[in-house]
Amino acid sequence: MKKTLVINAELQITHVKKYWYAENNFIKLKAKKLSDLEYKIETNLPNLFTNKKTKEIKVRMLYNFSTFPKWLRQYHSHYFNRTLIFKY
């Protein structure tokens, strides 16, 4: 049975003005729609990895809540986390 090489990555998500941003220490992407951002992640992320046998990348998208106004944070302290799974 062939083993699938799974790579785990993590991206911090924010929404500032009109754009969604996804970033970590190696990459920063932006798009107006979240679906477009996810497409950019799917196409750009494999370039980060030298191992060409990469078959699957799991991306944890963690929303950075500090972009919410300060007065609002007392009501709630979490927006969303989501894991995307891209197969190549």
Next chain:
Amino acid sequence: MKDINRKLTDGMLKTEDWWAVWLGLIMFFAGLLTIWGIDLVGWMTKVKTWEWTNLISDFSWDKLLKTSTGNYAELHPLTSLVYTYIIFTSITCLGAYFQKLNVKKFFLGFTIIFFITWICWIIGNEAHFKSVDAIVKGENYFKTYNLTWGLQLGGGFSYMLALTIGLIIGNFFKNLAKFLQESAKPEWFIKTAIVYLGIKLGLMSMKASGFAIDLALSGAAAVFVAYLLFWPIIYYMSRRFFKLGRDAAAVLSSGISICGVSAAIATAGAIRAKPILPIALSMLIVIFAMIELVILPGFYATVAPNEPIVNGAAMGMTVKTDGADAAAGAILDEIMVSQHLKETGELWQEDWILAAAVLTKIWIDVFIGVWAFILALIWMYKVEKRSTKSNIPLSEIWFRFPKFVIGYFITWFFYLFIIFIAPDAKDAASVGANVVQSPMRKMMFMLTFVSIGVITDFSKLKGMGKLAILYAVGLFIVIAPIAYGVAYIFHHGMVPPLAK
């Protein structure tokens, strides 16, 4: 600055929700030490009932303030107030530090709010505003002071005064309001007060456990009403009559139907809407919660003076945001207990009406994480139908769970535990518990009233035309009547036990 929830323990030191638990438990454990004869809470200041001509004729601070227990009776009342200020400022500043607030600004703002709170509280205890013409705890202050008139509002006047002062600052002294925003944290203060209220419930359960259990269980009905009745109706109205998009309709429905701002943010996050949506709606929710807080207690008390628990539970289902709900419940409690005393001479035990409002709300609050999770799945599989494979971690439910509820149940069940395991310690435990659940809790309520007023700016309603109309229609035409009907079915005829 990053504020990301990665591990289950994230946020334990940096969110106001957790800090409500810590502030609650610090005082809870300090109060518990009276079991072993150690009084670490008796320094807390209590406000006395006073009358202005009597005070002016022979001024003394002793007529206005006193310490909470006899162990600190030697303290001058002002020294007691200084202790109260220093201790509460220290622990809230510690919380502010860990929450990464601007501590200097928080300290200055909290100091201003603290003293506004105490001035309102002292004024509100003047006999003409507070005293009811009936014997309470062996004394009729109305007769003691030979009053010829009186509002007879009990502690309700203090709350209304604090709210009014807060609203005046929030709407007419906007620079001051902006400065105070760093420390005006109604949700933090009220959640701490609710943890303290858990102690009160524990003590009340000692005396009337059957009533407490009835109240707790029937409050569960509110969950079905909020999530499975209110939400679909408001969502349908938003889509059908107000032509809102799916995301906006879902976020608004959660805000109006469930638990206000926190539900709106949780829902928006679950369906991954642009954050601007819950942010814009939040101000609308806060302002309408304030309108409810001002209107509903007096309205319910007037329309249904013999249905105290129905009124409390209806409040819990109708008023959004924890702060406004508990505040409305507290006003309702004070007004109805005083009104009943004035009309019948019977004194209901305090805080059962408030407990009905808070318990109902807590039932609704605790399921917001599950509801958001369900919505996330619906949006992922039915609405968006993305080709990309993705999954939603179960930890999302935990991240959205209101943590102050943990503190509330710890304090409540601990006192129940004492009754069953160590009944002999009950009286000694009550000494400290009574300080935490009464003057400390009421002070946190008073801080909430001032703060909630400070952060409410009615001018923000401008430009919200369609949404404001939808909100008003949804709230007053749909939610309030249904909530009242459901509360009536479950709580009809329930009245608080009589005080001794």
